[in-house]
Amino acid sequence: MNTISDIVLNESPTDVILWLVRGNGISHPRLDNLYNRNEWANTGDCLQLINLIKKMSQEGLIKHGGNGYIMGPNWREPEFLSPKKYEL
Numbered sequence: 001m002n003t004i005s006d007i008v009l010n011e012s013p014t015d016v017i018l019w020l021v022r023g024n025g026i027s028h029p030r031l032d033n034l035y036n037r038n039e040w041a042n043t044g045d046c047l048q049l050i051n052l053i054k055k056m057s058q059e060g061l062i063k064h065g066g067n068g069y070i071m072g073p074n075w076r077e078p079e080f081l082s083p084k085k086y087e088l
Helices: 003-010 013-020 028-037 046-058
Strands: 062-065 068-071
Touching: 003 013, 003 028, 013 028, 013 046, 028 046, 028 068, 046 062
Parallel strands: none
Antiparallel strands: 062 068
16 A cells, blocks of 8 residues: 555544645645545545535645635644654
8 A cells, every 4th residue: 555545544634634734735626536546535525525625724834725625824733743653
């Protein structure tokens, strides 16, 4: 299994999204595809993913910008990045 799939399967969706929006961000189709390929790990289905995106947007963790989601004003580093849990 690759590192990205390991992260999607083992980390909270909130932390995964926070990680993916760093830099240039991520489009909704790419995010949807990532979770779909991993059998909706920790999200259940597309609707739960959409609801999580809405909640994170309302909290200011992410925002719409460019071609998708980017870091919001209240963005924080995902917990799994601190202990260098994965080789990225």
